Amino acid sequence: MKFLETELPGVIIVEPAVFEDGRGFFMETHHRDKFADAGITATFVQDGHSLSNRHVLRGLHYQDPHPQGKLVRVTSGAIFDVVVDIRVGSPRFGQWVSVDLSEDNKRQIWVPPGFAHGYCVYSETANVIYKLTAVYSAGESRSIRWNDPEIGIVWPTEDPIISDADDTAPLLRDSPTLPRFDEKK
Numbered sequence: 001m002k003f004l005e006t007e008l009p010g011v012i013i014v015e016p017a018v019f020e021d022g023r024g025f026f027m028e029t030h031h032r033d034k035f036a037d038a039g040i041t042a043t044f045v046q047d048g049h050s051l052s053n054r055h056v057l058r059g060l061h062y063q064d065p066h067p068q069g070k071l072v073r074v075t076s077g078a079i080f081d082v083v084v085d086i087r088v089g090s091p092r093f094g095q096w097v098s099v100d101l102s103e104d105n106k107r108q109i110w111v112p113p114g115f116a117h118g119y120c121v122y123s124e125t126a127n128v129i130y131k132l133t134a135v136y137s138a139g140e141s142r143s144i145r146w147n148d149p150e151i152g153i154v155w156p157t158e159d160p161i162i163s164d165a166d167d168t169a170p171l172l173r174d175s176p177t178l179p180r181f182d183e184k185k
Contacts, residue, residue, distance in 0.1 A: 059118015
């Protein structure tokens with residue numbers, strides 16, 4: 001298992017070791033000790049699974065005041081996955097990174113608590129699996145506009161399929177509640 005740092009400290013791409021033969025493949029998607037050695041000491045309390053069609057864009061989502069860390073992977077299909085640092089006081093506030101996650105590359109991304117997350121589907125459909133560090137709470141669910149010009153994400157489609165809630169989410173600068181940056185973490 002390889003852990004690759006990104007331009008946003010704490011956001012980590014996980015490349016599992018994949019063992020393939022004529023029967024198929026086997027891989028570990030989570031190993032507490034290996035993750036801890038890479039600095040990911042999260043305890044996962046809930047799993048989520050979404051199925052989306054081509055050009056569906058979900059995000060940018062976060063939860064506040066009880067932020068969720070997310071370990072995200074794709075079991076079928078392919079997505080353009082985005083993580084945005086939205087922690088007030090962070091030296092990288094408003095910056096984003098992206099990674100392609102697919103059933104072929106079997107990569108995962110660790111989205112620490114305090115970051116916004118979203119993705120757009122490249123393939124006909126995509127099954128996305130999340131391991132979460134906090135239980136989902138509808139009352140704490142927040143979004144930032146997917147096309148906020150100050151963030152400047154270059155999405156892979158010009159005409160995404162978006163929920164009304166995501167399409168009318170506030171811009172980052174207008175968000176009424178955001179997580180705070182803690183230098184100690």
